[in-house]
Structure formats: structure tokens, C-alpha cells
Amino acid sequence: MNRRPPLRAKLTVIPPHRLIVFLDYDGTLTPIVQRPEEARLTASVRGTLSQLAHSVPVVIVSGRALDDLRRRVGVPGIRYVAHHGLLYKEPGSAMRWLGQRPLRREVREWTRALERAAEGIAGALVEDKGATVALHDRLVRPADRPRLRRLALRALAPWLAKGKVAVMSGKRVLEARPVGAWNKGTAVARLLRQPWARGRVPVYFGDDRTDFDAFRAVQDLGLAVRVGGRRGIAGEDAWVSGPNRLASLLCWLTARVSRFERDVL
Ligand SMILES: [Mg+2]
Numbered sequence: 001m002n003r004r005p006p007l008r009a010k011l012t013v014i015p016p017h018r019l020i021v022f023l024d025y026d027g028t029l030t031p032i033v034q035r036p037e038e039a040r041l042t043a044s045v046r047g048t049l050s051q052l053a054h055s056v057p058v059v060i061v062s063g064r065a066l067d068d069l070r071r072r073v074g075v076p077g078i079r080y081v082a083h084h085g086l087l088y089k090e091p092g093s094a095m096r097w098l099g100q101r102p103l104r105r106e107v108r109e110w111t112r113a114l115e116r117a118a119e120g121i122a123g124a125l126v127e128d129k130g131a132t133v134a135l136h137d138r139l140v141r142p143a144d145r146p147r148l149r150r151l152a153l154r155a156l157a158p159w160l161a162k163g164k165v166a167v168m169s170g171k172r173v174l175e176a177r178p179v180g181a182w183n184k185g186t187a188v189a190r191l192l193r194q195p196w197a198r199g200r201v202p203v204y205f206g207d208d209r210t211d212f213d214a215f216r217a218v219q220d221l222g223l224a225v226r227v228g229g230r231r232g233i234a235g236e237d238a239w240v241s242g243p244n245r246l247a248s249l250l251c252w253l254t255a256r257v258s259r260f261e262r263d264v265l
Pocket of ligand 1: 024025026027028206207208
């Protein structure tokens, strides 16, 4: 009888050398924290990613800005998708826009508008990420959050009316981003068509609703794995309880890939 946890059994079916691993960052590789700057990768997860990236393509897919993400992950050989699918960077190449490149002047205007909206609401945090702006409300009193959201939408109304900005909600964050039909899913689908990814089996790990687009992109090709949250509502193929469990799963997967390389290739 197979006593492996179901997810490991599913991963065991994939030939290790044909894997391509996509991972969200916040809430997936690191636990959700009060302030975004506190989300740090542990040395052990960094070591695992480094070893895994030696053998198969590893892509971090995040809403964070590219430089921020690269600084936090800091593993050679890793590929990055930043700003929820807007920007891509692979080792040794210049970054590439996968969607409409935003005007810096406009992003600064959205930032100022959101800062004005957040004035006087304790705990509201506006983060100018260069190409997008995040308004975090994790530290805001729950009673004040609906008002903050209303004020933020009102502040962005001039750009919303002109179809110049799109608003996206994530875990305790509202994001202002350029309009366009791009997201984590379109980015993943596009990368899977690249020569280095073609024919590989994608496994995508993510925790938040922005990851669900990517879940759809890997459907029928590989595995979508939800990290934490309520199980069975995001169209995922499998579920792990949180970043700690994911860390041990990645460790197991990396050992499997390395063993296969040693024994077979
Ligand atoms: Mg996340």
C-alpha cells in the first residue's frame, strides 16, 4: 500500500529531470508577516532552492518588485517574475517586460494619491514598487479597513475612470497596477513556451488569489499546489498546510532530483 502523502505520490509520477518549479514568495516560501520587509527566506530554504536550481529551472513568481525579490532570494541561477507577471529576469539576461511598461510619472501619482487616502488611518502602509503600488492594511484596525479601501478607490478614481489603472486585491493588500491582460498566469504560460521550458512538467506553488491564475496555466500540464488557506476552492491539484511544510517538501523533492541525476544521468 502506498503510504506517501498524496502530494508526494503525485510528484513521484513526474520524471525528476523534466520538472520546472514555480514558487510564489510571500506566504509560500516565507510565512505572512506584519510588514512586507520582514518576510525573509531561511538559510535552509535558500540552500534547498540553490541545490534545486542546479538541476531544474526554478522560477520565483511574485508581486514584489524585481530588485526586492532578487535581494530576498539571492540564489544564483534562479529566474524571477516580478510585479505579478509584468517583469521577467533570467540569469545572464536583461529584464524583460511581459506586459505594458508603466510610466514612472503615473506610478508616482498613484502613490501620492494613495498616501493622501491613507493619511490619518493608523497602520496603513503605501509601498511604491516602481511599476505598481501596494496599499497594505494588515496593521490597520479591522474596523478602519473598509473606510481605507473606500478612500483608496476614491483617490484612484480619476485614473480608474480613464482606464489608466487597474486595482487588484490580495491578502491584506490592495494594488494599483497598469491596465493590461497580464497576470501570474499569463507570465507562466509564456515562460512555458520558451525553448528551455518546453516539454517540461510545471509544478506551481502559491498561496494567494493572484496565484490562482497561474494554477489555471499549469492545469493539465503539471500540478498546481495551494499553500495554506482553505483547501479545495482554488482549483488546485494538491495542498500543503503552510511554508514550513512546503520547506520540507522542497527538501524531499530536491533530494529526489539530485538522486536521479546521480543515478541515471
Ligand atoms: Mg503569496
